[in-house]
Amino acid sequence: MSDEGGRGERLATWLEGLGLAEHLPAAGLPVLDRDADGRAVWTDPGTRRPMTDDQLAELERLLRQDGSEPEHAVPVSLVQLARRARVREQLLASPWFSYETLAAVCGATVDATRFSVHKAASAHRLLLVAADERTLVPAFQLTDVGEARPELVPVLEPLLAAGTDPWHVWAWLTQPAALLGGQVPERAAADPEEAAVVLHAAIRLAERS
Known part of the structure; x- marks a missing residue:
């Protein structure tokens, strides 16, 4: 559950600062929300129950496993996922055709x-x-x-x-x-x-x- 000032809040602030929080579900990781008071609430995607501190500790270990300095590590796989999402948004904003719009161009x-x-x-x-x-x-x-x-x-x-x-x-x-x-x-x-x-x-x- 939310732990004001504790590990869950620290993790949430870290990931939000990196712009990665919204990509957690797509990576199969726990869901991060903010309650009405702005406190971090972590939910286990399997049980849909609030996460315990032990679970949050394991999540932190998983996210910081890349690099030789865990306290400064960035979750590389999550960064890559976020980058792919940004690239896809850019591509979708560029010109493309559906069958219908291409048919109109081709006159077919x-x-x-x-x-x-x-x-x-x-x-x-x-x-x-x-x-x-x-x-x-x-x-x-x-x-x-x-x-x-x-x-x-x-x-x-x-x-x-x-x-x-x-x-x-x-x-x-x-x-x-x-x-x-x-x-x-x-x-x-x-x-x-x-x-x-x-x-x-x-x-x-x-x-x-």
Whole structure:
């Protein structure tokens, strides 16, 4: 239960300060809430009961197990989860198509568009991303008339054939990449002088997937 000034409050303040508290449930960790008086309340996700001090001590040990100085350690897996969540929010805020909106751009029926999209995806020529029971077609990979950008197809093929996580593919292609000296891959691929470098970087990334 809540322990004002104790371990639960200390843990809560620490995680809130790192911006990680809201990501605890997604990591399968206990739920942190604040009661009407602003005190930390920790709930065991399995029993849905308030956590004991022994349970909180074990949680703290788990969160601080990374690094050689536990008192200063940051829960790396939780930080990674939070970063992935932030990246996904950024990607979802960028342009993408549903079957319906892409059909309008292509001047085709929704059924025909769905068929062509999945045909291209099965050939590893088009990136599809699942989100909240929807299928998204990121817009960066398409021309103004809704066709696959020919310069990106060779880059997508090794990544998708390797089974690379679609969110990772979307993020890597649209954000500055270390393997390309900070260039954005999907933009660099449009430059004939950089296309081979982008392809090489995509193949290396695919090999690590």
